Amino acid sequence: MIRNNTPYFHAIQILEDNCTGCTACVRVCPTEAIRVRNRKADIDPYRCVDCGNCMDVCEFHAIIPSSDPLDIIHNFKYKVVIISSSFFGQFTEDISYAAAKQAVLELGFDEVAEEAMVTDFMISIIRDYIRVNRDKRPILGSNCPAVVRLIQVKYPSLLPNLLHQEAPMSILTRYLRDKIAREQKLKDEEIGIFLIVPCVAHVTAVHQPEGAYKHLQDGAFSAGMIYGRVREILKEIQNHPVDIDTYPQGLTWALSGVQADLVDTDDIRALSVNGVENVMDILSRVEDHYLDQYDYIVLRTCTNGCVGGCLNVENPFVAMSRIKKMSKEGTNKEIHVEELEKLYAQGEFIVSPLAPRPIMELDKDIKKAIQKMKRINEFLTMLPGLNCSACGSPTCYALAEDIVQGKASIDDCLVLRRGNPDLDEDE
Amino acid sequence: MSEYRYVAEGFEDAVQHFEELKPEAEVKLQFAIPEKDFNTAGKGSFELKNMLKRLGVDSVVLRRIAVASYEAEINVAAHSKGGIMYSTVYENLIHVCFEDQGPGIADIEQAMTPGFSTADDLVRELGFGAGLGLPNIKKNSDAMSLVSAAGSSTKLEFLIYFA
Numbered sequence: 001m002i003r004n005n006t007p008y009f010h011a012i013q014i015l016e017d018n019c020t021g022c023t024a025c026v027r028v029c030p031t032e033a034i035r036v037r038n039r040k041a042d043i044d045p046y047r048c049v050d051c052g053n054c055m056d057v058c059e060f061h062a063i064i065p066s067s068d069p070l071d072i073i074h075n076f077k078y079k080v081v082i083i084s085s086s087f088f089g090q091f092t093e094d095i096s097y098a099a100a101k102q103a104v105l106e107l108g109f110d111e112v113a114e115e116a117m118v119t120d121f122m123i124s125i126i127r128d129y130i131r132v133n134r135d136k137r138p139i140l141g142s143n144c145p146a147v148v149r150l151i152q153v154k155y156p157s158l159l160p161n162l163l164h165q166e167a168p169m170s171i172l173t174r175y176l177r178d179k180i181a182r183e184q185k186l187k188d189e190e191i192g193i194f195l196i197v198p199c200v201a202h203v204t205a206v207h208q209p210e211g212a213y214k215h216l217q218d219g220a221f222s223a224g225m226i227y228g229r230v231r232e233i234l235k236e237i238q239n240h241p242v243d244i245d246t247y248p249q250g251l252t253w254a255l256s257g258v259q260a261d262l263v264d265t266d267d268i269r270a271l272s273v274n275g276v277e278n279v280m281d282i283l284s285r286v287e288d289h290y291l292d293q294y295d296y297i298v299l300r301t302c303t304n305g306c307v308g309g310c311l312n313v314e315n316p317f318v319a320m321s322r323i324k325k326m327s328k329e330g331t332n333k334e335i336h337v338e339e340l341e342k343l344y345a346q347g348e349f350i351v352s353p354l355a356p357r358p359i360m361e362l363d364k365d366i367k368k369a370i371q372k373m374k375r376i377n378e379f380l381t382m383l384p385g386l387n388c389s390a391c392g393s394p395t396c397y398a399l400a401e402d403i404v405q406g407k408a409s410i411d412d413c414l415v416l417r418r419g420n421p422d423l424d425e426d427e
Numbered sequence: 428m429s430e431y432r433y434v435a436e437g438f439e440d441a442v443q444h445f446e447e448l449k450p451e452a453e454v455k456l457q458f459a460i461p462e463k464d465f466n467t468a469g470k471g472s473f474e475l476k477n478m479l480k481r482l483g484v485d486s487v488v489l490r491r492i493a494v495a496s497y498e499a500e501i502n503v504a505a506h507s508k509g510g511i512m513y514s515t516v517y518e519n520l521i522h523v524c525f526e527d528q529g530p531g532i533a534d535i536e537q538a539m540t541p542g543f544s545t546a547d548d549l550v551r552e553l554g555f556g557a558g559l560g561l562p563n564i565k566k567n568s569d570a571m572s573l574v575s576a577a578g579s580s581t582k583l584e585f586l587i588y589f590a
Binding site: 154287290358364366367369 | 453454472480481482483487489493494497589
């Protein structure tokens with residue numbers, strides 16, 4: 001587990017030695033969480049939602065994902081891995097779904113499970129939830145941890161609209177924990193349940209779950225790392241194929257558009273959105289009650305949904321095409337949902353209401369906030385308005401805000417300094 | 428020239444007090460709304476919403492302000508020859524005012540009826556013009572005033588208290 005000595009854990013690390021202070025990350029952060037100070041990027045853990053934009057844009061390998069090393073599984077007697085649905089879209093078509101799954105099992109696990117096993121069941125939960133919570137429409141899907149955090153920090157008025165049920169991989173975790181403890185006669189702490197995840201937001205969610213009432217997973221592995229390990233042993237497995245259950249139709253959970261289509265029915269109208277800019281635009285429109293005609297909105301910050309996660313190796317469009325092909329060509333192995341239904345009826349999958357973490361408000365006291373805003377507007381008239389980010393803040397407005405909040409000085413503006421020789425001499 | 432005026436129950440004294448006292452504005456925000464420009468219509472309300480989030484306005488109140496200002500902004504874009512949106516923050520409330528360049532509203536009572544609309548085909552094609560704009564603004568406001576006449580400009584104002 002990785003901790004940054006901050007109250008909020010994030011699965012994103014900055015390698016200071018590699019950082020040139022170029023500000024590319026500062027400009028792409030949707031929550032304005034990054035500042036460059038003293039030529040090094042710094043992430044505000046309160047603002048970061050783990051979307052991964054900064055890692056994608058960094059040319060200097062200075063912002064990297066964190067995930068757990070595979071050998072942590074040896075801390076547990078019985079080891080279970082749950083594979084997220086985008087994973088099998090990563091392999092070229094000469095490698096079969098079954099062979100890739102068998103290879104994951106042979107990395108040292110006692111049992112392999114898949115998100116795809118429970119997505120049909122999840123869709124029935126979602127429909128049920130929508131029907132009993134009509135007053136809260138539109139219901140916002142809570143599967144993408146980056147979206148949940150985005151709502152907490154930027155759209156707190158929409159927190160009641162979130163689907164307050166665990167996501168499929170956590171539902172499966174709850175079910176497997178009970179089942180394995182019972183069948184294998186093991187204590188909870190002897191059972192290690194791990195996820196193979198497509199993005200850093202999911203790594204963060206495993207280490208710092210929002211709203212979970214019970215112990216869930218024990219670690220999260222990067223899809224890219226597992227992909228590399230699996231490739232090493234695939235040849236051997238392909239030569240000696242074994243029979244293993246697969247769930248090709250469930251894999252479409254990784255595609256935000258397909259998920260919305262599956263939830264959509266006579267009395268439920270669903271909308272699908274992906275990409276962090278689109279997600280923010282839609283959330284703002286939901287705030288305005290402009291999208292009340294929808295019952296359910298699937299929101300994913302990555303392109304096309306989880307296939308676009310930053311820990312995946314394949315292009316999100318290619319991975320999407322492969323998953324669609326697999327889902328057309330095969331059928332799910334049937335699973336018994338009676339146990340899941342029982343747990344659902346007992347309320348085992350309920351998530352506690354999430355607390356807002358507003359990052360925008362200038363002060364807890366509205367009167368003080370108004371005074372701060374007046375001062376921001378004064379500084380704004382002094383700044384050049386180029387939004388060049390050379391000061392290390394994303395925009396002139398953000399610098400003005402940082403100055404008023406005591407986090408920067410007007411001297412940080414390089415454009416103003418150029419015209420002021422007195423300041424340059426200080427350097 | 429005709430006028431429609433509405434004050435929500437329980438806000439009569441507060442509104443009267445505000446109008447008599449004419450307190451000094453704390454923060455102002457101004458936005459141009461070009462005629463039939465549906466690409467930019469809504470940006471003024473979006474900026475206003477961001478400002479209110481920075482001030483830490485209660486989230487329920489924030490959504491009421493967002494709905495009222497968005498409806499009004501779209502109204503100006505859809506039905507007028509363009510106008511300006513003025514948002515003014517006071518210590519305990521926001522005043523939002525929309526002034527357009529005509530053509531004015533012929534029958535204000537009719538315009539306030541839910542479902543009534545004069546929207547043209549272009550506007551309807553874009554998904555607006557359901558005739559719920561003005562009633563929706565009224566529903567979300569603590570006080571509202573609409574002054575207009577056929578052939579002249581329209582001025583719509585509303586007040587929403589923060590607490």
